[in-house]
Amino acid sequence: xKDLTLTEEMFLLAVWKLRDNAYGVxxxxxxxxxxxxxYPYGTLYSALDKLVRRGFLTKTESDPxxxxxxxxxxxxxxxxxxxxxxxxALELKKAMWGDMNDVILDKGLK
Amino acid sequence: xxxxxxxxxxSGNFILKYxxxxxxxxxxIGDIEEEYNAKILSVGLLKAKIWYWxxxxxSAFSFIIERFYWRFMMSGNYLKVAFRNLFKYKVFSIINIAxxxxxxxxxxxxxxxxxxxxxxxxxxxxxxxIFRISEHHLYSDSDLISPIxxxxxxxxxxxxxxxxxxxxRVFKLGSMLFNYENKRFYENSIILADKSFFxxxxxxxxxxxxxxxxxxxxxxxxxxxxxxxxxxDNEALGEILKVDGIELTVTGITEDIPLNTEIQxxxxxxxxxxxxxxxxxxxxxxxxxxxxxxxxDKNSDIFKVENSIRGVIEDHVQGSxxxxxxxxxxxxxxxxxxxxxxxxxxLYVYIFxxxxxxxxxxxxxxxxxxxxxxxxxxxxxxxxxxxxxxxxKQIVSQFLGESLLLSFLSMILAIIISIAVLPVFNEITHKNxxxxxxxxxxxxxxLFLVTLCTGLxxxxxxxxxxxxxxxxKILRGVTSTxxxxxxxxRVLVIxxxxxxxxxxxxxxxxxxxxxxxxxxxxxxxxxxxxxIRIRGDVRDxxxxxxxxxxxxxxxxxxxxxxxxxxxxxxxxxxxxxxxxNTNENLSVGFNLVDSDFLxxxxxxxxxxxxxSSDFASDSTNYFIINExxxxxxxxxxxxxxxxxxxxxxxxxxGVVKDFHFQSMRSEIKPCVLLKNIDFLEYIIIRIDxxxxxxxxxxxxxxxxxxxxxYPLDFHFxxxxxxxxxxxxxxxxxxxxYFTILAVFIACLGLFGLVSFIGERKKKEIAIxxxxxxxxSSIIRLISGEFxxxxxxxxxxxxxxxxxxxxxxxxxxxxKVESGLTFFYLAGLFLLLIAGFTVxxxxxxxxxxxxxxxxxxx
Numbered sequence: 021x022k023d024l025t026l027t028e029e030m031f032l033l034a035v036w037k038l039r040d041n042a043y044g045v046x047x048x049x050x051x052x053x054x055x056x057x058x059y060p061y062g063t064l065y066s067a068l069d070k071l072v073r074r075g076f077l078t079k080t081e082s083d084p085x086x087x088x089x090x091x092x093x094x095x096x097x098x099x100x101x102x103x104x105x106x107x108x109a110l111e112l113k114k115a116m117w118g119d120m121n122d123v124i125l126d127k128g129l130k
Numbered sequence: 131x132x133x134x135x136x137x138x139x140x141s142g143n144f145i146l147k148y149x150x151x152x153x154x155x156x157x158x159i160g161d162i163e164e165e166y167n168a169k170i171l172s173v174g175l176l177k178a179k180i181w182y183w184x185x186x187x188x189s190a191f192s193f194i195i196e197r198f199y200w201r202f203m204m205s206g207n208y209l210k211v212a213f214r215n216l217f218k219y220k221v222f223s224i225i226n227i228a229x230x231x232x233x234x235x236x237x238x239x240x241x242x243x244x245x246x247x248x249x250x251x252x253x254x255x256x257x258x259x260i261f262r263i264s265e266h267h268l269y270s271d272s273d274l275i276s277p278i279x280x281x282x283x284x285x286x287x288x289x290x291x292x293x294x295x296x297x298x299r300v301f302k303l304g305s306m307l308f309n310y311e312n313k314r315f316y317e318n319s320i321i322l323a324d325k326s327f328f329x330x331x332x333x334x335x336x337x338x339x340x341x342x343x344x345x346x347x348x349x350x351x352x353x354x355x356x357x358x359x360x361x362x363d364n365e366a367l368g369e370i371l372k373v374d375g376i377e378l379t380v381t382g383i384t385e386d387i388p389l390n391t392e393i394q395x396x397x398x399x400x401x402x403x404x405x406x407x408x409x410x411x412x413x414x415x416x417x418x419x420x421x422x423x424x425x426x427d428k429n430s431d432i433f434k435v436e437n438s439i440r441g442v443i444e445d446h447v448q449g450s451x452x453x454x455x456x457x458x459x460x461x462x463x464x465x466x467x468x469x470x471x472x473x474x475x476x477l478y479v480y481i482f483x484x485x486x487x488x489x490x491x492x493x494x495x496x497x498x499x500x501x502x503x504x505x506x507x508x509x510x511x512x513x514x515x516x517x518x519x520x521x522x523k524q525i526v527s528q529f530l531g532e533s534l535l536l537s538f539l540s541m542i543l544a545i546i547i548s549i550a551v552l553p554v555f556n557e558i559t560h561k562n563x564x565x566x567x568x569x570x571x572x573x574x575x576x577l578f579l580v581t582l583c584t585g586l587x588x589x590x591x592x593x594x595x596x597x598x599x600x601x602x603k604i605l606r607g608v609t610s611t612x613x614x615x616x617x618x619x620r621v622l623v624i625x626x627x628x629x630x631x632x633x634x635x636x637x638x639x640x641x642x643x644x645x646x647x648x649x650x651x652x653x654x655x656x657x658x659x660x661x662i663r664i665r666g667d668v669r670d671x672x673x674x675x676x677x678x679x680x681x682x683x684x685x686x687x688x689x690x691x692x693x694x695x696x697x698x699x700x701x702x703x704x705x706x707x708x709x710x711n712t713n714e715n716l717s718v719g720f721n722l723v724d725s726d727f728l729x730x731x732x733x734x735x736x737x738x739x740x741x742s743s744d745f746a747s748d749s750t751n752y753f754i755i756n757e758x759x760x761x762x763x764x765x766x767x768x769x770x771x772x773x774x775x776x777x778x779x780x781x782x783x784g785v786v787k788d789f790h791f792q793s794m795r796s797e798i799k800p801c802v803l804l805k806n807i808d809f810l811e812y813i814i815i816r817i818d819x820x821x822x823x824x825x826x827x828x829x830x831x832x833x834x835x836x837x838x839x840y841p842l843d844f845h846f847x848x849x850x851x852x853x854x855x856x857x858x859x860x861x862x863x864x865x866x867y868f869t870i871l872a873v874f875i876a877c878l879g880l881f882g883l884v885s886f887i888g889e890r891k892k893k894e895i896a897i898x899x900x901x902x903x904x905x906s907s908i909i910r911l912i913s914g915e916f917x918x919x920x921x922x923x924x925x926x927x928x929x930x931x932x933x934x935x936x937x938x939x940x941x942x943x944x945k946v947e948s949g950l951t952f953f954y955l956a957g958l959f960l961l962l963i964a965g966f967t968v969x970x971x972x973x974x975x976x977x978x979x980x981x982x983x984x985x986x987x
Contacts, residue, residue, distance in 0.1 A: 044161030060185065061146075061161065062192025065154045081157075087167050091160030 024109050030055070031067045032076055032106055036098045043082075043093040068096060076102030142186045149193040162186065205531075211511070212532045219504055222882060226500045227540045229878045230588075232871055233493025234544035234580060239555050240486035241576045242567055247475050250390045250463035254332045256425055261432075261456035263287075263422040265443060268451040269703060269717035272796070277457070278418040281410075283442065284324065287422070291438060293430035298323060298330040299401065300393060301420040307665060307840060308397075309372035310360045316843050317356065320373070321395040322403055322420070330425050331393065336383045339367050343382030347402040351382035356396055373399065375666040375839075376406065389562060392462045409809070415446040423459070432456060450703075451715055478861065485865075488629050489872050490580060495622045496879035497588030501533055502619070503886040505592045512596055513604035525597035533589030534582070541581040558863050591618070623883060623919050626876040627960060628927035633869040634956040635931035636938075639946075640862045643939060646946045647855055653789025654695065655732040658686075658822065659847035660829065661694055662813040671836050672813060678832050684818040684825040687730035690810040692722040695731050696851040698791040698801070705802065706774040707763050718759060719791055719799045720775065722806040728754070728786060730816050738769035738784030741805045751780030752805065757788045759800035775802055793854050794944040814847070873960070877967040880916065884968040887912060888975035896980035908976040913968065920964055924957040931956075 024032065034050045035042040048064050071077040082093040098106075143159050150158045162185060169178035216223045254260055263283065267274045284297040301322035308317045325344040328335065328351075335343075336354060343351050350371055357366040357380075366380045378399060387395065404410045410419070426435060436456045443452045457465070464476040512525055548555075549565045556563055567573070664672065676688040693699055698719045705718055721727075725741040740754065753773050760768045773782045788798045817825035833842045852859065888895075895908055931953070939945045 044157055045164050048161070058188070060192040061158050061189040062149070062194070062196050065150065065158060066193070066196035069154065084160075085164075088160035088164045091156045091163070093160060094154060094157035 023112065024105055027067050028071060029106070029109050031064070032071060032098065032102055035077060035096045036106065042096045071102070075099060076105055139182070142182065145186060145190050149190050208528050208531055212535050215508070222500055222504050225878045225882050226497055226536060227543060229493045229496040229875045230537055230540035230584060231543035231547060233490045233875060234540055234577065235547040235551070236489050236868065236871055237486050237580050238544060238548040238568060238573065238577055240482050241573050242563060243559055243561070244479050244483060245572055246390060246561065247464065247479050251392060251459045253388065254459060257459055259426045259428065260330060260459040261424050261426065262459060262462060263424060263454055264457050266453045266455060267717070268715070270715040272717060274701065274717070276418070277421050279420065279422045280415045280418050280443070281412050281420060282415055284422045286442065287424060287439060291435065293427050293435045294424045295427050296326050296330050296425040298326045298423045299420045300423065306374050308360065310369065313360055314841060316841065317396055319394045319396045321398055322401055323398045324401050327398060330423055333387050334385050336385055337367055338382035340381065344398065344400045346381060347400060348378050349381040349400045350378040350397055351384060352380060352397040353384050353386050355386050357383050376403070415443070485868050489868065489875065490584065492626050492629055492872055492875050494584055494587050495626050496875060496882070497533065497584065498591050499619050499622055499879055500882045501588055502592045502595065503882060505529065505596050509596070509599060509604045512599060513601045516601035517605070522597045526593045529593030529596060530586060530589040534585035537581045537585035537588065541577060558860060619883060620919060623880065624923040624926065626879060627920055627923035630873050630876045631924055631927040631956050631960060632931040632934065633872050634959060635935060635952050637865045637869045638952050638955065639935040639938065640858065640865055642946045643942065644855060644858045644862045647794050647944070648852060650794070650944065653733055653787055656696065656848045656851050658817050658819045659695070659731065660815045660817055660826070660844050661847050661850065662842070662844045664690065664811050664813060666840065668837060668840055669810065672810065675832065675836050678836065679815065679829065682828050684821055684828060685815060686818065687726055687816040688813065689726040689730040690724040690813045691727055692809050692811050694812055694847065694850050695791065695814060696847050697854060704776045708772050716762065716800065719801040720804065722804050722809045724807055724810060725805060727803065730814055733789045734787045735784050736787050737767070738782070740784055751778065752783045753780060754784040754786055754803040755782055756786050756801040758798055759802060760785045762800055775804055778804065795942050797943045873963060877963060880964055881967050881971065884912070884971045888971055892975070895975055895978065899980045905976045909972050912972045912975065913965070916964060916968055917961065920957070920961055924953070928953045
């Protein structure tokens, strides 16, 4: 299985954290707040789309609401595969970072 | 806030709608709108708007990048790989592009020609209501469709048939002597027409002196270039032009009319011009001289009109059997009846359309073969692409894309080639195309479609085959799946050569038939005969001229006749002899001649005597008939028996051996000659065969001495004889070029195939050589296959070619036998050419050093 890219990992994590309220606006807000970067909708939706296609997320359409000009929301939920992918990503990082700590990192090249 | 929901912007939505993927379209727009509405509450409308547009812009760009960027990157890679391959395999690419480009160039030219042929007389405003009357003569031995109808027909039709709203008669005069001040030239394409001419047809006046310039007697309407030629910058209107000695007033000037019309004219003379001639009788139903055009009412039923006029001629001419019909003006060129013994252009349109398609097919097959062969060396690339995640669809589109690229490159080259050969093409087709014609929208559309089809067709097989390969097998080196026995390629080669053989045989057939007709013993000697048209008062000086010319030794004979001896145009049914079945409606050729006619053209009298100036009574009461007519009369000795032609009752004084006086499409018809010096149209002079030049000089001098007012205007009879077969001569030429092209393209393909087989059998050859195989045995090994292929394709295509050739020859009463020789010749010729093509490559492979081929393993 292909590893998750960093962007994919972030969005997947965001969806998981947001639980029942994971749709375009909330996901974008959450990721932007945490990372302090702006993610345009193009990036957001193509990442989500790819995750859906890989089976890490499922997409459901809500009923239309008036404040969205009568348009529906795409709610995303994480799947078991998505969870294990997240777990893998974490394992990978842990394994890579395992023999390192902040002190060594601070010393840098010295 | 008054409303909870502000819709931000239609245009913003529009942008997002088209950039976002179909599935997420609504969600994206909804998301942004939701955030926007929240923003309005927190930061106010203006800032929210700014924020909104900022977000829409960056989102739009991010969509573009996400959706398209990687595709572009990949296509860029494909393009790069395509060009690399193009340059890496230079020979293949050159052969491939050259083949496709010459095929396409041929398509461009054929397309140009066909479009032009189809455009004849398309420009008349009322074109769909204009018809030419044609008369179908039913003779007892044959029938003849003629566009020439009697003079009173036009007015009769318009008076008696309300559906016919306008009629126009056209009398084609051919060339006339124009004279203004000191300018004196023969001008061709001069016609006589009714005053309704310009109402029926859409030829435009530039200037005219009255509402209808043709209505006044003795008026002439000339085209712009004639006006400039004779009057320069001065106003031509109102000037007097002498035409064949008769003074006419210029009453109108037209633009130069387009070439794509069958009613070609440079000047139109008013109909009353004919009143000056004693032979013309405007009420005579029995003789036909002009074409009759009719314009029908908008709502009339063509078939009804046609039915009602069908028997008009029979009603007026006793004992005649003929039917009238309507021919749409647009059909005149394609389904010509004007030249009674040609098929009309439509046949050539079909023939050349088919040839174009066949040549393009050969070129496509080449491309398929070459692309497939070349693709085999690219299996590793495909393996790598597949391993790195390429879908089958992508491989297919990569190879289709490459062959499209190739065909578009060929298209550019094809345009260049066709512009380069345009002058030659113009010469063969007697057309006047210039490079701008190729820029015609229709031509370009056809070309674009042909290119597209070619690209897709030639890329389809390789891409289907290659994309199906399994990457694991490719990379492990098992690549020969299905390629060991290239059946498809063999079939394609057989097909290519089959087409080539059909073309070669057709070319040989047409060429031989033309040669046969031009060289056949026609019963008289057409060489060294000079023919001078008699016009105006030349007739009065004929006797003097004859007498003077005969004094020279280099002039072997002088005579005159109604028709050019190469073609007796006239046919008549007005003959009678004792014992003739009165129900029989036999049509015979005729000619009115001066006394030495038969002697001058060198034909043989088999019984009786020829006309002679010694017998003054020869005129009008004595006839000479040909063998064929003698056969119809049927007596043992027809000389001396009674014979009647029209009103002339007399006796037959001689029988001439059958000679050709019309096209060889039909059998030599019965024919009657009558001595009559009042209706002579051509002076015929036999000159010294060894010294044409000085004989012509003598004629020229004598002529200008006796007839200073008429510049000498002559042609050789063998030229007019050749012109009967002009269509066949042209076709023979064009076919020759196309055949050369087809064989050339097929050989290109063969060359590619041989290099492939040489490559594939490299190791086999090397091993054979290591074990002592001789060079010649290896040459035999490779070439054996091609000889086999060519023999097979000859066997398959010969019957097809034979049927086609026989079909074409059916139209000729006198024809060559399409014997087996042609087929041997065609096969042998192809074998030679193919052998020559492949020999280099074969010798190269056979001579190669085995070490180079096997040491790599």
